[in-house]
Amino acid sequence: MNRKPITAVVLGASGRGKLYGDYSLEHPDELKIIGIAELVELRRTMYGDKYGVPAENRLATWEEMLSRPKFADAVIIATPDHLHYAPCMKALDLGYDILLEKPIAQPLEQCQTLVDYAREKGRIVCLTHVLRYSPYFLKLKEMIDTKRIGELVSIQHFEPVDHIHMSHSYVRGSWHDSVKSTPLILAKSSHDLDILYWLIGKPCRKVAAFGSLSHFRADQAPAGAPARCTDGCPVEASCPFSALKIYYRDRTWLYVFDLPTEESKQGEAILNYLRTTNYGRCVYHCQNDQPDHYVTSMEFEGGVTVNFSVEALTSYSGRRTRIMGTRGDIVGDMESFTLTDFATGEQSVYDSKALDALNYEGVGHGGGDAGMIRDWIEAIRTQDASVMTTPLDASLESHRMAFAAEQSRKEEKIVFL
Ligand SMILES: NC(=O)c1ccc[n+]([C@@H]2O[C@H](COP(=O)([O-])OP(=O)(O)OC[C@H]3O[C@@H](n4cnc5c(N)ncnc54)[C@H](O)[C@@H]3O)[C@@H](O)[C@H]2O)c1
CATH class of the missing domain: 3.40.50.720 (NAD(P)-binding Rossmann-like Domain)
Known part of the structure; x- marks a missing residue:
């Protein structure tokens, strides 16, 4: 049309x-x-x-x-x-x-x-909680809503950030300062808190969180490590977080730099960024404050409990979720999930790529971005916010949970919502 x-x-x-x-x-x-x-x-x-x-x-x-x-x-x-x-x-x-x-x-x-x-x-205001639109999470929600695992009892959700991603975004990058940007639990995990709220379908009532910055601190720096990886660091060659390795030798995470189109000039441009911006700084000397391990326990209205971990020091990324119900359970890793029916022992496997093929359009977040943009455009065309999977009021709930977690972690108490 x-x-x-x-x-x-x-x-x-x-x-x-x-x-x-x-x-x-x-x-x-x-x-x-x-x-x-x-x-x-x-x-x-x-x-x-x-x-x-x-x-x-x-x-x-x-x-x-x-x-x-x-x-x-x-x-x-x-x-x-x-x-x-x-x-x-x-x-x-x-x-x-x-x-x-x-x-x-x-x-x-x-x-x-x-x-x-x-x-x-x-x-019409759409907040970009794109995971709600990814076929993987849509299918998970369908399994819960249609009672394929009986009544929902609890969820374990795990977000492995990946150590290099952590160093890039939350130690050196835009979110290294939780006050100037936003706390890790909101910046990285508002998606997750939103998904948990959406899957459970009821508001969170109690939050207790723990976590700290253990590794990316000055007292953990190797002896003699200078302020920048480009300053002749004695351990640069063996450091997993070397900026020279990540950006210059491996040429990864370069999207933050405006590089010349001519490939022959890119190396010098990258080195220049490493000498002058935060991306070249030693990860142990970044004046950063985001926790590198963060555990949040939550209880939702009706008694469903959740344990949610955000971990920086992993070699992999990709959210993992285990969902426990009265008649079955689900184990998933964003690639696929397996649903086991307790009564029959039957296992059903839902493969993300096969699900994506149904409505995937090649934009990021497991197809979520395209679905979200389409929904938003339809809402504008019809001037009807209710066609969107993520109403703004609902998005606010994840933010309330994130701020409650941060308050709990800092004040060492259970926060009641
Ligand atoms: N929905 C998601 O899954 C998702 C994923 C990544 C980032 N984000 C969010 O999206 C936002 C943008 O992310 P990004 O990675 O593109 O960030 P970015 O910092 O790379 O880009 C922001 C851009 O805004 C420009 N800018 C700064 N001040 C400006 C001003 N006064 N007027 C006009 N432009 C200005 C900057 O020069 C920069 O190019 C962030 O808030 C981030 O948290 C959301």
Whole structure:
């Protein structure tokens, strides 16, 4: 069917901003990007050129973009965590529908204020809790809702971050400071808390959390380790977290750098970033504060219990989940899950790739991103927020759980919600 695309202005032209740009190229009948606000000129130009943004709508800051009268159907907010609340409130004032990257805001009070304001303004606001749209988690939910394992009793959920991912994002990178960005349990795990709330279908009532930063600290630094890996570190060659190894030799996690297109010039550009940005700093000297192991126990209304672990020091990533019911259980790893029926002993295996093939569109998060964008566009077209799998009110619940966990961990007490 030939339909007019939704027009959108994007704030932030980095990883997430580009994902929406790519979607617009793949689905020109659904989404058209007609404005970009991005501080870094090179990113702004590349974004504008690639996604066909008119020159007059390529601006440096979100403030400039939203000082103009409304000229698109929607705003996509893909700026860093500390720049979610202000642009979102302003975009609501202007009457835009919004796709807001998680988290909603930094302090819980602002999250609540924003959710209330979106309701008052009657706008469509979708928070990007994309896992709800991945075929794997949709199938898990179907198994619970149709009582395939009887009554739900408890869940063990495990999020292995991977040690290099931890060093990149939460030791050196954008989230190394939990106050300037957001605490790990929100930044990394609001997806997980949201999924748990969604699977259980009832609110969390009690939270007790434990965890600390054990490894990525100055007192754990090898003898003689300098401030930067590029400063002639004596243990660089054997350090798993060497920035020279990760970024320069292995050429991984490079998406944070604006590199020249000519391959011959990239090496020197990477070295320059390692000499001048946080990504070249020794992981033991980063003034970081995010915990590298974090355990949260929760009790939900009705008595369902959850143990949730976030672990930095793993060699692998990919969420693992064990779900216990009165008539059966489920063991899954995001690739596949096995459901065992206690009465018959019969085992059913659900393979993620086969599930993805049914509605996968090649965007990240196990197909979740594409499903989420489609849902949001449909909500805007129909002006009906109820078609979205993630209503903003529900997204707030995961944030309340995250802040409660952080309070429990820091104040060493059970927090009642
Ligand atoms: N939904 C998810 O699964 C998911 C995954 C990754 C990241 N995120 C969230 O998405 C957001 C963006 O993530 P990212 O990895 O693209 O971040 P990023 O920090 O790489 O990109 C943010 C971009 O915003 C630009 N920017 C900064 N200040 C600006 C301003 N005043 N006006 C205009 N542009 C400005 C920066 O230059 C940068 O290019 C973050 O809040 C992050 O937590 C969500």
